[in-house]
Structure formats: structure tokens, C-alpha cells
Amino acid sequence: MRQVLGTTMVLALVVASAVWLPAVRDARAGDSAPAADLARGEEVYARCAACHSLTENRTGPRHCGLFGRAAASQPGFQYSKAMQRSGLVWDAATLDRFLRAPLDVVPGTKMTYAGISDPSDRAALVAYLEVASRSEACTAAAQESP
């Protein structure tokens, strides 16, 4: 019996590290953003699509041009006072922080979304956002409505 338990523990550890270690590596991949991460990031972005689109303001502001832009600076969108006063500028670090717990990082934000707790999901999402927010779809949308 004891041996069976021991074997089970070892197996559980092996499985846990096989799942966990790649996740940690992904989270550290940062700037390089391999294609697999981008595909995963696009999947995670589906959670945002209920309120956001890259090219149009909906319940939430459009995400084209997000990187390098000050928070609450998308024309034509009615931001909360909280977001206007946040003083954030969107880059990989601020997005990672905000998306973990939007309501804690910007108390009073209109973005009523609990956040993404998994660091590797966030890393993939932010990598995707960086590419997508500068994509051709965005350039084309900017030309249609400057």
C-alpha cells in the first residue's frame, strides 16, 4: 500500500512539472513571442471579444494602437473617471498588471471583468495584443476613419 502511494506521488509530481514548467517558460518568453504563443493569445482574446474589438469601440474601447498609448486616450470612447486618472501607459508590463485584476489596479473602472489569473495566459494574450494592435487590419481601419 505504502509503495503504491509513493508511486502515485512521484507520478503526480512528474505530471505537475510537465504541465507547470512549460507554462513558466512561456511566461518568460516575453518579447520573442513565438507563433504558438500568438495563436494561444488569440484564443485567450476571445474572452475579451464580448466587449472589445481591435478596430471598433464597443462596450470597451478599440484595441488598435493600444501599445504606447496612454490609458483612456481612444477618441470617441466614454471612459470612466477612474481610467482617465489612472496615469497608465499601455505596454507589456502595465497590461500584464492590469489584466491580472482590472478592478484592483484601476478601482472604479467600467471594465467589469475579474481578470486572467494564469500568468502564461496573460503573457500569450499580451504578446498577441502587441502584434494585433499594430496589424494590417488596424492600419486599414485607421485609413478608413482617421
Ligand code: HEC
Ligand atoms: C465586460 C466587458 C469587458 C470585458 C470582458 C473586457 N473589457 Fe476591457 N474594457 C471594458 C470597458 C468598459 C473599458 C473602459 C474602462 C473604463 O473606462 O474604466 C475597458 C478598457 C480596457 C483597456 C483600457 C483601454 C484604453 O484605451 O485605455 C484595456 C487595455 C482592456 N480593456 C483590455 C481588455 C482585455 C485584454 C480583455 C480580455 C482579457 C478585456 N479588456 C475584457 C470592458 C471589457
